[in-house]
Amino acid sequence: MSSDLQRIIAFIVELDKLKAVLRKTKPVGLDRYENIAEHSWQVCLLAQLLSEYANTPLDIVRVTELLLVHDIPEIDVGDQIVYQTKDKSRADAERQAAARIFGLLPQHQAGWLMSRWQEYEDRKTSEAAFAHAIDRLMPVLHNINNNGQSWRENRVSVEKIRAVNAVIGEVCPAVWELVQDSLEQLSKEGLFDYGVGST
């Protein structure tokens, strides 16, 4: 039977698999897709830097915990672009994955991380809403600085970009205003003049 410490080590080694799960966006300046592990680090920092722009008081410690674990189930189920609707079977698969992976840990730590992941999914707390908005914002910033790479590749309309990312405005109005200005400018420059796909 494994000791608690051995279980923690088994969990942290399992997390290496998240470094092989690719997202739809490429880091600015790199010709490859980013993975979930590096994305998770970047959104933690973005959240810390933007917390002073949130329109409600936030427990930033909790936000960071949510963002550190929010995508871990993608080890089993892979990434899905935010412009696709999450159906019930996807949500169920994510929950099963979370139970398997967090279940590698000692019971009290498994429960702790599972509750953070569930809080992120439920989006009922201010912290979860903010973490969710930051998670949406990061690929928008990539696209604004990357000639719309993942928007073009997935033929996402500017209307859909505005609709799906409006949650940013609900928690960080000043940031959303800046994003809207960029979208307006990129639209004028013809970035979105591609045929719109089914995504």
Added chain:
Amino acid sequence: MSSDLQRIIAFIVELDKLKAVLRKTKPVGLDRYENIAEHSWQVCLLAQLLSEYANTPLDIVRVTELLLVHDIPEIDVGDQIVYQTKDKSRADAERQAAARIFGLLPQHQAGWLMSRWQEYEDRKTSEAAFAHAIDRLMPVLHNINNNGQSWRENRVSVEKIRAVNAVIGEVCPAVWELVQDSLEQLSKEGLFDYGVGST
């Protein structure tokens, strides 16, 4: 002149460069070197999970902040294996890099992240000592689970591995005990029977 928000965005996009800075270790199961961004995420989680094994009380929030920023200057100066001594010119270059990169941020945030990075470097607080030990521990765990990949590639002797990583034992004795058992076992199995290099 850029607004504070624009400066935060410039900084977070600059961080994408850390996804291209490679370490000496490969994630378990992957045939590529890991980058600093994904490493930074993983050590944040490892620190949270092991904080209850620390032999002094810790402000885990601060530990997380230290680990989120600890390697950011490597955007400019690249990675250096821990088995090499850091000389003064390397330390100076890291400080200049920190000043440049954190200097992209609004002044109060630049000061905040610079002070965290400096605290990590100085290793005078319990939080910095713990963060430093976690940073050492992660590649040890990789090597234990990866047939000693970076130790073999850099021909690091088991004596040097024990000496350089002894800091883990200073803050997390139970973890260090487990690591020593693994080193003993791997040593018996002949893992370290390579010629020892100059690293």
